[in-house]
Amino acid sequence: MNEKLWRVGTTYIPVTNVDQSADWYVEKLGAELGFIDKDKAIVNLADQSIFLVKAAENQSLNFIDSYGNERFSLTFEVNGMDALEKFHYDFIRKGMKVGEIEDRGHAGRNFVFEDIDGNMFDVWSELSIAFKEKHFKKA
Incomplete structure (x- = not known):
């Protein structure tokens, strides 16, 4: 195919x-x-x-990993650490349930937030290379 x-x-x-x-x-x-x-x-x-x-x-997107931790199923990407920190601050200011900014041992940093039903989402400070190439073409 x-x-x-x-x-x-x-x-x-x-x-x-x-x-x-x-x-x-x-x-x-x-x-x-x-x-x-x-x-x-x-x-x-x-x-x-x-x-x-x-x-x-009690339905959600979340799942339990092999270590018994509840995990998110979607990651949003932002363009760099400044953007990640701005979103983190803004989400806290809006009264959202937000985790700490984490270093997970790979490029960039992440944090987790939840919607009003407890659906967990991740935010990552790194845009994928393919996305950058498509949307941030050099002039």
Whole structure:
């Protein structure tokens, strides 16, 4: 097969209250609301459509790793340490649940934050090389 998967276009996130979650993603993360009804909201964030889907209680994107630690399933990338520190400070100022900035032994630094349903997300200070080449072309 010569075809390939080109990109991740949509992520589905379980939420308990569609209206409250949509407001949170717009207010806290700067997402743009594209659609909302009683079962789902579609927000645009980080060049992706995110469906906030009404789910049963205690559902999340999180998983438990082999050491028993609850982990995130998505990492957002920002352009450098200054941007990472700005987001970290801004998220704390907005009253979000935010972890410390961490050195995980690889390039850059990271921190974890949660939405109002406890879905965990990671933020990394390094943009991927392919993304930089595509969006920051030299003139």
